[in-house]
Amino acid sequence: MPKKPAATEQEQEIRQRIGASIRMRGAVAGMRAVDIAQAGGVSLAHQYRIEAGERTPDVLYLIKVAQHLGISIDTLCGMDDAPPAAAAAAPVVQTANGAGIIQVGGAGSSNRVGGLRNKRIKNLGL
Structure with missing residues (x-):
């Protein structure tokens, strides 16, 4: 089976946007x-x-998650608003109604996978 070609820069940006x-x-x-x-x-x-932009979610996944959240696939994928990458540059943003702020990025979010891997390694005694 032939090897899959590497993702283009544009494809990687799309994955990052969807994941974020x-x-x-x-x-x-x-x-x-x-x-x-x-x-x-x-x-x-x-x-x-998927959240890290390392994998491309399939359509069935997007449909299930969008339905679970009660939003459209376009909204879920960040296609109907400003790119989440812009929001990630500013870790705290104000909600649409001005009621408060939410954290959409920041120091803790990028270490989730690594932190879990480290805990697994410690539990295995490696």
């Missing part, structure tokens, strides 16, 4: 990554890879 938007929309809805993974029918590891 899924992470942000889930956080706004009060969902953890494990909740989104269950709603989408994927493993937690795969969910983290």
